[in-house]
Amino acid sequence: MAKLISPEIDSLLEKTSRSFYLTLKVLPAKIRGQIGLLYLLARLADTIADSASGNTNQLIDNIREYNEYAQGNRDDPPNLSDLAQLQTNPEEAKLLEKVSEVVDSLERFSEADQKIIRHCLDTIVSGQTLDLQRFGNVEKGTITPLSDDNELDDYTYRVAGCVGEFWTQMSLVHCINTDEDTEKLMFEYGVRFGKALQLINILRDIPADLALGRCYIPIDSMTRYDLIPSDLQDLENMENFRPLFDIYLDLAWGHLDAAVEYIGLLPKRQFRLRAACMLPVLIGQRTLTLLGSQNVLDRDNRVKVLRPEIKRLKNKTLWAMFSRRKCMKLLQSNRDA
Template sequence: MRRSVGLLYLLARVADTIADSKTGEVNLLLDALDAWDATTDKRQHEVPDLSHLATLQTLDAERVLLEQAGLAVEALSATPSEDLQMMRTCLKIIIGGQSLDLRRFGPANDQDEISSLEDDEALDDYAYRVAGSVGEFWTAMSRHHMFPSRMSLHDEAWMRDGVRFGKALQMTNILRDIPEDLRFGRCYIPRARLDAVGLAPEDLRHASSMDAFRPVYHALLD
């Protein structure tokens, strides 16, 4: 189980690094994500050439990750079929969320204009795609490897809690990363919640807005 969970993390980190590459070419990133999805899903055999994106990385670890992404793909061949199916399902959801993010916000470059999610439904969908699905994967893997013969477990409740756990971790990241996301022109705080307290996404850049924003922050934290 440990190997498969670690390998999924590595595959997802490649996708995340692609999506976060500092380039103004949205279509280039979307094409790279599509190619990575096709490769990890075995719909194409050649590992995509990520060398251009590798040169854009400011962290050596992420540069090396993209340069050697083929090693992670090779490791899939030694993965048990049951694990492989769960890994591919989860990774496809994650990549779908990252692609949706790029179409919605554009690439992660410094921007003056800020776009935001519209409502709680959009936030919940985003949180599921990039993190709730991972909690779902962890739960399914644990059930399969640690309790394979215990049929009395409440699988539906387990899966629901796994999704909630993943979403909660992502919400923590969203609230922590508000300043950085705003710098890249992204606001994951739903516009509907900001409208309700008389704020716009741009207002979150200013400390003077914190008193008005605090109830929204605590509501999302809860």
């Protein structure tokens, strides 16, 4: 793949982005760098928020200072060296150490693109900050749930739905010329695309989140099914949880179906953009299918699409990407599998 931003930043991106790097490789060159940089900026913020410092208020200050610096409202970069030493992943430690280089990479793009990137980052950071405020200072051994579906929807928008918005805006600025009605649909479906991927992560990671004292299943929904957050720590309660879980599974499927509609709106000649959108949808479909048949409360058997299947889906995407008809047929058959 051709250079995205710079050799050093590209190396950080490849080593920290895992499966997302597969998507970056097929994106149109006109937007590859902007989307890659947003990912890295957001990953840096996420690394700050997830640091095991034991001091939530300090993490909130760190992420606020980082965002101020990234937004251009602070001259000096935050000192993240202490957080870097806490990281178990050496690549994430290096990412924190290179905060200046990552943020300085914004200057490689136009002022208009910088504004779009910064706006999306600001929204993502607001979601991460809310997470720290909600869950960071809870007493050890307790579980804090979200209040209601509005909070859940707001959270999935802030940390992921806004990325679909950003992706759409970059595509419309640099790659696509379409009518106003199609633009409106693309923004609507793009937001739901991002929400789908985040909701899938939430439904897959329930045991891991509970272990951290976090419950993204709203308490008002659980109350209607005579459940409390601690019930979800017992894998034997899956039968009681299944009716409620299926409601959120259906919500995720609905969002993911909107992502398929999004792909269908892309111009025929935008085969790279179509392929970049397809792989996360195909993986998401397979993940939801697995979630529908397995005990998601079993922390020892986390639902995951394995690498051989991801490789198979990638190859199918590459085969279909030049034909919109083949792409839509692949997405439908994968959903029905």
